Amino acid sequence: MRVIRLDPDAMNGPERPRKRPTQADVARLAKVSAAVVSAVVNGRTSGGVRVGDRTAARVEEAIQQLGYVPNVAARNLAGGRSNIIGVFTYEALFPMDAMSFYHPFLMGVEEAVENLDCHLLLFTGSHVDGRRRAIYKNGVNTLQLADGAVIVGQAEDRDELTALLREGFPAVFIGRRELTSIEASYAAADYNTATRQLVERISGLGHRRIARLHSGSGHESIVDRDAGFIAARALLADRLDAADVFITPNAAAVTELVPRLVEQGYTCLVADDCDRAGDACAAAEELGLSVPRDLSIAALSEFSFTAPHRDFTTVVTPGREMGAAAVRLLADILANPSDRTPRRIVVDCATRDGDTLAPPRG
Structure with missing residues (x-):
């Protein structure tokens, strides 16, 4: 399989991912210490670090202004990695059975993740508006429990996916995706x-x-x-x-x-x-x-x-091949974080002969 990388020097292309803001950036903008920002982010303003209402409001305003997203995972493994690959869907795909259209995709994902000696975490999304699945809840990217994620399914919130890629979170789609203002990585079928x-x-x-x-x-x-x-x-x-x-x-x-x-x-x-x-x-x-x-x-x-x-x-x-290819592309992104060019691959389809096609009569 061939990975096609777009020219990183192309002019006038879609917007590139921004560097993810840190707590230190928030502290500088709010003119407070990192400990104060941590206390506000983690909701511990009544413990060892006391934060007044005005100071907390200033920190929250800085968070909103910078678009800072708290990292919900500990990230204390060597190199800041959890060795977890996530799979997210807006659709109700789980539990799967062998008759499901999406079953081969997830088989390919599972096999490729196992070959990487990583763990696989299935996300069904945080619920917002009472029912709708979402990646973000209260401004927090819930996929951050994983190092990166493979995204499958079609019933999606494209504005939210665009925000995810702008944040710089490593993600690869199963199936071609053309977002309006940023280029996505994907494993697609031909x-x-x-x-x-x-x-x-x-x-x-x-x-x-x-x-x-x-x-x-x-x-x-x-x-x-x-x-x-x-x-x-x-x-x-x-x-x-x-x-x-x-x-x-x-x-x-x-x-x-x-x-x-x-x-x-x-x-x-x-x-x-x-x-x-x-x-x-x-x-x-x-x-x-x-x-x-x-x-x-x-x-x-x-x-x-x-x-x-x-x-x-x-x-x-070619669902199994696409699932596996998506994981390999994600692994390449994680191994080369400074390379922001999208990874893309197109996999050949097959044709299954049935009993509904024959020469026309006469």
Whole structure:
């Protein structure tokens, strides 16, 4: 696998992480001793170090002004390391089972962390607003219990993630992430190439009218599939009569659309995942059609909330490899803290042959 590092001397690039403020910085700004800052931060203003209300308010104002985040871990091991790698998700991924889409990612993470002779700590987030998971609670980065963290899942707070990277906390995403004002490290899947290759294969079977059932999501993983579909359409322009995209955000949209597509002569439907592929299959069967004899269906991801009732031909996300690669990138960040350039790697996808793709009739 190849790690691609961006040019650290690139001009006009996104904002680089700032140096993390320390208690000494707070003490200088508030014009107090480090002991006073420690007492305020740790809530021990009634013990050996007595701090008046005005002084405490001045310290708190300095903390807010500098963006100082208290380090909740002891950090008293050699080199200031805990030898703990964290995994954080905004989604309810744990406990995992072998049927879960995210299970391979966590297997890869666990194996790579074990190879580093480190501990693995699973974070499910502090709860804010009563229910929502969050990395920060009362201004404190709870991931600091670990030396760094791998972040997995899509239901995320991007403003909070941007703040995490600006703070300089070592973090690597599983899946491509493009934040607005700072560059992220990630281990991504090559959905672009996999999508293009699957459409080429469908065309090679003789299909000339292909419809993509698009979820409507703007997530990077879907954008990469968009790019692959567009590339295939351009490459196969002389072999395709139509390669069109239809927005189908839910089962109802698929059920309504499939009869129209069949009437218009589309012979293969390509869904973003196996959930929408299953909806398309059910809609085809309601019309009395047989899949794949009368209509072929494929998916661009094996993701499904429920076990599919058909064995779809689908792009397979290299979850285990991505999880392991993310940990290795994080290890490189921790081993070279002065190198602030993001670490990125793209891993090849596979295709799993099912029983839903065949040459068109006639």
